[in-house]
Amino acid sequence: MPTQTLTVQSVTVAGMIPTNYVIELEETDVRFNNDGNTFLHFKNNSASPVTVTIKSQVENLDPGLKAADRDIAVAATTEKYIGPFDQKAYNDENGQVVLDVSAVSADTLGGVFSLGT
Numbered sequence: 001m002p003t004q005t006l007t008v009q010s011v012t013v014a015g016m017i018p019t020n021y022v023i024e025l026e027e028t029d030v031r032f033n034n035d036g037n038t039f040l041h042f043k044n045n046s047a048s049p050v051t052v053t054i055k056s057q058v059e060n061l062d063p064g065l066k067a068a069d070r071d072i073a074v075a076a077t078t079e080k081y082i083g084p085f086d087q088k089a090y091n092d093e094n095g096q097v098v099l100d101v102s103a104v105s106a107d108t109l110g111g112v113f114s115l116g117t
Helices: none
Strands: 003-005 008-010 029-033 038-044 050-054 070-074 078-082 096-101 108-114
Touching: 029 038, 038 050, 038 070, 038 096, 050 078, 070 078
Parallel strands: 003 029, 008 108
Antiparallel strands: 029 096, 038 078, 038 108, 050 070, 050 096
């Protein structure tokens, strides 16, 4: 499966100018580093709703069971801030959160921000 990695931007007292990324393709794992204080800004500029699925990384609940993924509905022409993401539940072996988006268009945007520690 193709991968798109988003760069985490730090929010400081001096402020920041956010950078948004076009989410490129359906069926793409979108990833970003997660320090536990990280938020995803998801902007759906399309005329249809989409679902952002945050992939759970917890597999040791009971033998053969995995914690449920987290689905967040984003209505048409709206935006949401999603997070923070618990590192034990959502970080993969590389310290990244992995998400899928149900549908994308040329104007589906995402930005990732960390408030730091």
